[in-house]
Structures are given as C-alpha cells and as structure tokens.
Amino acid sequence: MQRIHFHEVVTRDGFQNEATFVPTDTKVVLIDALSRCGYAKIEVTSFTSAKAIPMLKDAEEVMGRIQRQPDVEYTVLVPNVRGAERALECRANEFNVVMSVSETHNLTNLRMTRAQSFASLRDVIAMAQQHVAINVSLSTSFGCPMEGVVPQDEVLRWADQFAALGVRGLTICDTTGMANPAQVARMARALKQRFPTLQLTLHFHNTRGMGLANVLTAVQEGIDRFDGSLGGLGGCPYAPGASGNICSEDAIHMLSEMGYDTGIDLPRLLDVARRMPAIVGHEVSGQLAKAGLCTDLHPAPSM
Amino acid sequence: MQRIHFHEVVTRDGFQNEATFVPTDTKVVLIDALSRCGYAKIEVTSFTSAKAIPMLKDAEEVMGRIQRQPDVEYTVLVPNVRGAERALECRANEFNVVMSVSETHNLTNLRMTRAQSFASLRDVIAMAQQHVAINVSLSTSFGCPMEGVVPQDEVLRWADQFAALGVRGLTICDTTGMANPAQVARMARALKQRFPTLQLTLHFHNTRGMGLANVLTAVQEGIDRFDGSLGGLGGCPYAPGASGNICSEDAIHMLSEMGYDTGIDLPRLLDVARRMPAIVGHEVSGQLAKAGLCTDLHPAPSM
Numbered sequence: 121m122q123r124i125h126f127h128e129v130v131t132r133d134g135f136q137n138e139a140t141f142v143p144t145d146t147k148v149v150l151i152d153a154l155s156r157c158g159y160a161k162i163e164v165t166s167f168t169s170a171k172a173i174p175m176l177k178d179a180e181e182v183m184g185r186i187q188r189q190p191d192v193e194y195t196v197l198v199p200n201v202r203g204a205e206r207a208l209e210c211r212a213n214e215f216n217v218v219m220s221v222s223e224t225h226n227l228t229n230l231r232m233t234r235a236q237s238f239a240s241l242r243d244v245i246a247m248a249q250q251h252v253a254i255n256v257s258l259s260t261s262f263g264c265p266m267e268g269v270v271p272q273d274e275v276l277r278w279a280d281q282f283a284a285l286g287v288r289g290l291t292i293c294d295t296t297g298m299a300n301p302a303q304v305a306r307m308a309r310a311l312k313q314r315f316p317t318l319q320l321t322l323h324f325h326n327t328r329g330m331g332l333a334n335v336l337t338a339v340q341e342g343i344d345r346f347d348g349s350l351g352g353l354g355g356c357p358y359a360p361g362a363s364g365n366i367c368s369e370d371a372i373h374m375l376s377e378m379g380y381d382t383g384i385d386l387p388r389l390l391d392v393a394r395r396m397p398a399i400v401g402h403e404v405s406g407q408l409a410k411a412g413l414c415t416d417l418h419p420a421p422s423m
Numbered sequence: 424m425q426r427i428h429f430h431e432v433v434t435r436d437g438f439q440n441e442a443t444f445v446p447t448d449t450k451v452v453l454i455d456a457l458s459r460c461g462y463a464k465i466e467v468t469s470f471t472s473a474k475a476i477p478m479l480k481d482a483e484e485v486m487g488r489i490q491r492q493p494d495v496e497y498t499v500l501v502p503n504v505r506g507a508e509r510a511l512e513c514r515a516n517e518f519n520v521v522m523s524v525s526e527t528h529n530l531t532n533l534r535m536t537r538a539q540s541f542a543s544l545r546d547v548i549a550m551a552q553q554h555v556a557i558n559v560s561l562s563t564s565f566g567c568p569m570e571g572v573v574p575q576d577e578v579l580r581w582a583d584q585f586a587a588l589g590v591r592g593l594t595i596c597d598t599t600g601m602a603n604p605a606q607v608a609r610m611a612r613a614l615k616q617r618f619p620t621l622q623l624t625l626h627f628h629n630t631r632g633m634g635l636a637n638v639l640t641a642v643q644e645g646i647d648r649f650d651g652s653l654g655g656l657g658g659c660p661y662a663p664g665a666s667g668n669i670c671s672e673d674a675i676h677m678l679s680e681m682g683y684d685t686g687i688d689l690p691r692l693l694d695v696a697r698r699m700p701a702i703v704g705h706e707v708s709g710q711l712a713k714a715g716l717c718t719d720l721h722p723a724p725s726m
Contacts, residue, residue: 224723227723228723228724263717265720265721266720266721266722266723267720268717268718268720297710297714298717300677300680300681301639301677301681302680302681302682303680303681326710327710327714328673328676328677328710328711328714328717329635329670329673329674329676329677329709329710329711330635330673330677330680332632332633332635332636333635333636333638333639333677335636336604336636336639336640337639356714358714358721359713359714359715360713361706361713362710362713362714363710367632370631370632370633371632373631373632374603374604374631374632374633374636377603377605377606377633378603378604378605378606379605403664406632407600407629407630407631407632407665407666408631408632410662410663410664410665411600411630411631411659411661411662411665412662414566414571414601414631415571417568417569417570417571418568418569418661419569420527420530420531420569421531
C-alpha cells in the first residue's frame with residue numbers, strides 16, 4: 121500500500137475565508153481533534169497582522185494551547201520577518217511562505233510585485249532556516265483569475281529560485297480551481313523530474329468540480345502529499361457560492377477506497393468533519409460527511 | 424481530439440427526485456434548449472405510471488411537443504410492456520430498461536426479484552427491438568446501500584444475459600455514489616473486453632465526491648459515453664443533502680479543458696445550466712455555473 125500524506129489547512133486557509141470569528145477555544149479543540157486523526161501536517165494559523173486577518177489574530181494563543189502529537193508537524197503561514205520572529209517563539213515545526221506566480225494576483229493579494237515578495241521571503245528564509253523547515257507555496261500556479269493562463273515554465277522558474285535558497289518543500293497551488301487533470305499530469309512530471317529531493321505538495325481547489333480528479337491524476341504521477349480542508353472550507357472571492365479547497369475527508373476517503381494508505385483514521389476524521397457546519401454556522405461543501413462511508417449500510421425496508 | 428459522448432438525464436433522472444412538479448411547458452423549453460447544446464442523447468422522460476412518478480405523468484405531452492434535432496437521440500425509460508407501447512407511439516429513438524444488480528435494491532426499488540425484472544424486461548425487448556434501439560441500465564453495479572459490495576462478476580453475469588438478447592447498449596450505474604476510481608478502472612477494462620461491440624455508457628453519482636474522478640478514470644480506460652445531469656440534479660434517498668448525479672456541465676468542462684471533443688457548446692450549455700435553480704426552486708450542486716469558465720477573467724482591482 122503506497123503511502124499518501126495529507127496536510128490539513130482548515131484552521132488557516134479555511135477559516136481565513138469565513139466571515140464570523142471562530143473562538144480560540146473552538147480552534148484549539150478542533151486542532152487537538154485533528155492531531156489525533158493521522159495527518160502528516162496541520163497548518164495551524166498565520167502570523168500576519170491582526171488587522172489584515174482578524175480571524176487569525178489569536179495565532180500565539182492557539183500555538184501555545186494546542187496539544188502537539190509527535191507524528192504531526194505543525195506548520196504556520198509566515199508573511200514576513202516580523203511574522204517569522206513571532207512564529208519562531210511559538211516553536212512552529214515549519215514555516216510556509218507564500219507568493220503568487222501571477223504578477224497581477226501577487227499585486228492584488230499581497231500588495232507587492234513578485235520581485236518584492238521574493239526579496240522579503242528570502243529574508244525570512246535566511247533568518248529562519250537554521251531553526252525550522254521552510255516550505256514555499258506558489259499561488260495561481262495553474263491559472264490566474266485575472267491574467268488567465270500561467271505558463272508552467274514560469275512556475276518552475278520561481279520554484280528554481282526558492283530551491284536555490286535551500287528550502288525543504290514546495291507546494292504548487294491551484295488557488296482558484298482552474299487546473300485540469302491533463303495540466304496536473306504535466307506539472308507533476310515536471311516537478312518530480314526537476315526537484316527530485318524536495319518535499320512536493322499539491323494544493324487543489326474544487327471551484328469547478330475538478331479537485332479530486334486532480335488529486336487522482338497527481339497520485340498517478342507519483343505525487344504523495346496534498347493539502348486539504350475539512351468540509352471543503354476556504355472559498356475564493358472570484359467564485360461566490362462555489363466550493364473552496366478540496367475537502368480533506370472526501371479526498372482521503374477516495375484514496376483509502378482505492379487501497380492507498382493515507383495514515384488517516386477515517387471514521388474519527390468524519391466525526392470531526394461533522395462538527396464543521398456548527399463551527400462555521402453554515403453548510404459546507406464536503407460530501408462524505410453527508411453521505412457516510414460506503415460501508416455504512418442501510419437497512420432494507422420491510423416490503 | 425478523442426470524442427466523448429454525453430447523455431443528458433436531468434429531465435428524467437434529475438426531475439424524478441424533485442419534490443415540486445416542474446410544469447410541462449418548462450420541461451419542453453428546457454429539452455429544446457438542451458437539444459441545441461450538442462448532446463448525443465437526451466433521456467426525456469419515463470413511461471411509468473403517473474401514480475408511481477407524478478413528476479413524469481406528462482410523458483406523452485412532452486414527447487409530442489419537443490422539437491427534435493437530427494443529431495440527438497431521444498431516449499425514454501420504459502419499465503414494462505405497457506410503458507413500451509406508450510413509448511413506441513411517441514416515437515422514442517431508444518428505450519432504456521432498468522434493473523438492479525443487487526437483489527435487495529431491486530426488491531426495494533422495483534418491488535420485484537431480479538428474475539422477475541429480467542423476465543419483464545425480456546418481454547419489452549422482444550416486443551420493441553424490431554422498432555427501436557434498446558439500452559439496458561444496471562443499477563447498483565458498484566455497490567448497494569443495503570447489501571454493500573456488489574461483485575463485478577455479478578454485474579457481468581446480468582450484462583451477459585441482456586447482451587444475449589441482442590440489445591444495443593449497456594449502462595453501468597453507480598446509483599448511490601459508491602464507486603471509486605480503482606474499481607471503475609477494473610470494471611471498464613472488463614466491459615471493454617467482454618462487450619467490444621456494445622455501446623457502453625457509465626452512469627456516475629457524486630454522492631461521495633468521486634464522480635468526476637471516476638469519469639476521468641473511465642475515459643483513461645477507453646470508455647467514451649457518460650450520463651450526466653444538468654446542475655448535478657438527481658439525489659439519492661440514502662444520502663440526504665449529498666450531491667446527486669454527476670453534474671453534466673462540470674464533467675463536460677473538465678474533459679473539454681483536457682482537450683477532449685465532447686461535441687458540446689459549453690457557453691450555451693452553461694446558459695441553460697444557470698436556469699436550473701429557478702426551475703427546481705433551490706440551489707444545485709454543480710460548480711461551473713457558479714464559478715464560470717476558466718477563460719472568464721476578472722478585472723484586476725485598481726491599487
């Protein structure tokens with residue numbers, strides 16, 4: 121059974137898109153429950169400014185209160201050197217630094233040119249990588265909602281620049297759900313060939329319904345790490361009403377049914393996933409929590 | 424560009440699961456719009472009793488009023504000889520006859536044993552196949568919500584019995600969304616090998632989020648015909664709140680983005696898909712109608 125590693129991003133990427141603040145107690149209880157499900161990594165929070173993302177203003181408190189499990193890496197998003205200093209004090213296992221491959225998206229989302237973002241992240245990496253593993257997430261790697269096509273060579277060019285800095289891992293992100301399986305297969309092959317020693321993760325969104333087909337294709341091409349968000353939380357401002365990140369439990373269930381070893385205790389994860397509508401105050405897009413496992417049989421009605 | 428054929432089932436399989444009657448005028452306008460989108464087949468209605476399925480009590484009127492396009496086959500569900508007589512008068516291009524591979528599901532759904540269903544459908548086929556093409560749909564071919572596992576050999580055994588009667592096509596149905604891609608690959612290979620001259624269709628549900636991954640896998644294994652339902656209509660009584668049939672426009676968009684020739688005018692189809700929430704009076708699960716095409720770019724905000 122081939123092992124596939126899952127990273128849970130709901131408390132960072134998922135909650136960041138929610139309108140109503142999720143209480144710190146709820147976040148801590150949720151992360152502690154997720155820590156017992158078998159994830160390889162949990163992206164706990166972001167060390168950004170409280171003004172920019174009020175949802176994650178409790179980053180220090182959450183990091184201080186969660187009960188860490190030895191087999192789980194606790195990763196955090198770090199936008200700049202100030203964030204890196206805060207995150208180091210909180211003993212994160214990994215820093216996730218982010219920029220967009222699309223210039224327009226980077227300007228819109230981070231208010232910097234890509235060159236400015238790279239310079240800033242290079243400073244973070246130089247300051248932090250003797251203390252902590254560094255992962256680089258490249259947003260809009262499969263398309264930009266404003267620029268349209270993002271050439272694969274441009275993704276690889278930015279990946280090269282970070283690889284040269286000695287980072288541990290790369291996450292290639294389909295930020296707004298534009299990737300199709302043929303494109304994913306080409307990207308996965310190029311990444312595996314070019315970065316054989318880096319930890320490679322794919323981050324898909326289900327905005328146009330292709331998320332799990334993209335996961336399947338990437339697995340077929342030898343990728344073994346994926347981000348997912350419980351319940352499929354984490355929308356996109358360009359697609360109101362559409363799905364967000366791929367739903368962790370749906371993706372894990374698919375691979376598990378196919379015979380892959382995801383390391384996840386699926387019934388336990390499903391128990392946690394079923395709390396999500398109450399936590400965020402609305403229905404979520406994940407299917408498995410509504411449908412149940414394939415092995416949850418129904419009684420035949422009496423005739 | 425390899426050609427993949429799509430069959431639209433929303434007005435039969437989709438509407439059959441809706442609580443509120445869709446007016447005959449609306450059905451006719453919808454089918455006429457779908458007829459201009461490039462489908463290979465449209466499953467218009469079912470010639471069952473008005474008492475059993477009030478939604479489809481207007482089968483004759485709908486068949487009489489739609490404007491048929493020469494490249495589209497208009498297929499109808501026919502449950503028995505009485506239905507076949509009615510459908511023949513309406514000049515359907517194809518009869519779709521249905522039974523379940525799971526005995527328990529067949530008893531629950533059709534109130535007959537599988538042997539009784541087969542005998543009844545054999546009479547339909549004997550009476551009709553000199554006049555019209557016959558397609559056999561085998562429900563619960565990838566699993567039964569009451570029995571659980573449905574052995575692939577059992578599916579092939581029933582398929583053999585219908586093939587021996589000279590039917591034109593077989594549709595292998597994942598009625599409650601239990602199929603996973605590994606299982607679909609095995610089934611597709613077995614079907615292609617065993618029935619090389621039959622028209623083979625796969626019918627997936629997205630109940631557990633695996634629908635489009637299953638389509639992708641089937642295409643990779645050489646299957647080139649799929650049922651889909653506009654907006655993803657067509658739920659399952661065992662999974663309240665979960666998705667129904669695979670969403671036609673989402674599946675067609677994925678294959679189109681990958682470079683397959685689906686024959687479908689996607690912008691036109693999307694216009695029709697966007698009418699669905701108003702027609703059925705509630706949100707639908709399809710994603711593309713909410714997110715838009717990958718080529719629908721957004722303006723960059725002024726900085």
